[in-house]
Amino acid sequence: MKKNIAVIGGGAAGMMAAYAAAKSGAQVTLYEKNEKLGKKIYITGKGRCNVTNDCSRDVFFDQVVTNPKFLYSAFETFDNQAVMQLLEQAGCPLKTERGNRVFPVSDHSSDVIRALERLLQREGVKVHLHSSVKRVLEEDGQAVGLELSDGKRIQADSVIVATGGLSYPSTGSTGDGYRWAEATGHKVVACTPSLVPFVTEDTWCAKLQGLALKNVNLALYFDGKEIYQGFGEMLFTHFGVSGPLVLSASSYYSAQLAKWTKKNEKKKLSRPECRIELNLKPALTAEQLDKRLLREFDSQKNKNFGNAIDGLFPARLIPVMLELSGIEPEKKVHEITKQERQKFAALIRKLPMTVEKTGEFAEAIITRGGVYVKDVNPSTMESKRLPGLYFAGEVLDVDALTGGFNLQVAWSTGYLAGTSAAGSNKGE
The missing domain is CATH 3.50.50.60 (FAD/NAD(P)-binding domain)
Structure with a gap:
C-alpha cells in the first residue's frame, strides 16, 4: 500500500x-x-x-x-x-x-x-x-x-x-x-539574518551609494579577531555596504555574534566592536604600493594633492579618500612628507569601516x-x-x-x- x-x-x-x-x-x-x-x-x-x-x-x-x-x-x-x-x-x-x-x-x-x-x-x-x-x-x-x-x-x-x-x-x-x-x-x-548587508557607523558610506568596487580584499574583525577574509566585489549603499563579499562576511559575523551572545547573555555587555578593513589595491604589496605612490607623486609634484590621485580610485571615491587621509587637498604634492605618504598608503590597504549591525530579515x-x-x-x-x-x-x-x-x-x-x-x- x-x-x-x-x-x-x-x-x-x-x-x-x-x-x-x-x-x-x-x-x-x-x-x-x-x-x-x-x-x-x-x-x-x-x-x-x-x-x-x-x-x-x-x-x-x-x-x-x-x-x-x-x-x-x-x-x-x-x-x-x-x-x-x-x-x-x-x-x-x-x-x-x-x-x-x-x-x-x-x-x-x-x-x-x-x-x-x-x-x-x-x-x-x-x-x-x-x-x-x-x-x-x-x-x-x-x-x-x-x-x-x-x-x-x-x-x-x-x-x-x-x-x-x-x-x-x-x-x-x-x-x-x-x-x-x-x-x-x-x-x-x-x-x-544571514547573507545580509551591513549597516555601518561611517556616514561617508552613504556618499558612495551605488558605487561598486571590484577586485578588492575585505577583512572582517570581531572583538579584535579576524573572522573572515575574502577577495571580490562589494557595493556601497545608503546605510552601509553590501555585495557578494559583504554578504559572505555577514555569515561569519552572524555565527560569531550568536556564540558571543550565548556566552555573555547574563552579563548584559554591549556588543563588541566589529570592523571592516578594505584593501583597495590587494594586488600590490605595501612596498609596491609605496613605489606606485612615489611614481604618481613624482610625475605630478607641482599639482595639488587633490588633483594628483585621480588615477588611483573611481572618481566618486576620491573625495572620501581625501577626507579620510587628513591631507589638505590643496597641498602641493612635493610638500607631502614621507610619513603622510605612508599613512595614505596604509589607508588604501586598510580602509576602515565600523559595523553597527546587519540588515533585517527583509534584506537577508x-x-x-x-x-x-x-x-x-x-x-x-x-x-x-x-x-x-x-x-x-x-x-x-x-x-x-x-x-x-x-x-x-x-x-x-x-x-x-x-x-x-x-x-x-x-x-x-
Whole structure:
C-alpha cells in the first residue's frame, strides 16, 4: 500500500521533497500558503536563480558555515551533479558561470520553477495552493498529519516540513516551521539574518551609494579577531555596504555574534566592536604600493594633492579618500612628507569601516539558526523526537555562503527527506 505523505511548503526543499517521495512510490500532497509555488526561487540570483555550484564535494562543504557535517548523507544521496541532471532532463538547460555558479541558460528563474512543476505533475503530486497550515498533528508519539488554518484535518503517514526561514517574509517565510518544531518538542536555535548587508557607523558610506568596487580584499574583525577574509566585489549603499563579499562576511559575523551572545547573555555587555578593513589595491604589496605612490607623486609634484590621485580610485571615491587621509587637498604634492605618504598608503590597504549591525530579515538572503540538527537524523532528515516528522531546507540550522550553495542544501535535504519518508531510504 502506498504511503500517504504531506509536504508543507512549496519552495525549493518542499518541491524537491514532494518529487522525491512521489518518485519513490508514495502518494504525495503538497500544501503551499501562497498563490503559487517557488515564490522565493523566483527572486533568487536577482531573478536568474543560481540553482547550485558546479564544485567538488570538498569545496561544497568548505562553503557551508553552520553544521556542514550534518549534510554529509544528504549531499551523498543527491549532490550538485544530480540536481543539474534532473533540471536539464526536466527541460531547463543550464550554464556555468564565474565561480562555478550554475544558472538556467535563459537567465529566468521561472524556468527552474516550471521544470520543478513538470516533475511534480509527472509524478502525480497533488498541489494545494492558498493552503495555510495551522499545526502538525501527533498521536501516540507519532506525526499523523496536519491541521489547516480553516480547521480541516489531514491524515498522513509522514509529514515533511519545508517552510523556509524568516528571510524575505514577503515570500511567505514567516517562521511557521519553527513554531511547529517547538510545539512538537524540538529545540530551535535562535534565528538571525544571514547573507545580509551591513549597516555601518561611517556616514561617508552613504556618499558612495551605488558605487561598486571590484577586485578588492575585505577583512572582517570581531572583538579584535579576524573572522573572515575574502577577495571580490562589494557595493556601497545608503546605510552601509553590501555585495557578494559583504554578504559572505555577514555569515561569519552572524555565527560569531550568536556564540558571543550565548556566552555573555547574563552579563548584559554591549556588543563588541566589529570592523571592516578594505584593501583597495590587494594586488600590490605595501612596498609596491609605496613605489606606485612615489611614481604618481613624482610625475605630478607641482599639482595639488587633490588633483594628483585621480588615477588611483573611481572618481566618486576620491573625495572620501581625501577626507579620510587628513591631507589638505590643496597641498602641493612635493610638500607631502614621507610619513603622510605612508599613512595614505596604509589607508588604501586598510580602509576602515565600523559595523553597527546587519540588515533585517527583509534584506537577508537566508536565515541563520533554525531546527536544532541534533534533534534530526542526518541519514534520513526524520525527527529523533517525533517519528514520521521530517525537516528539509532553510528551516534547519544549516547555512552556507553565496554561490548556489544554500539552494543545494535545500535540494539535498529535500530529496533525502522525500525518499526517506516514502520508505526507500532507511538511513542504515
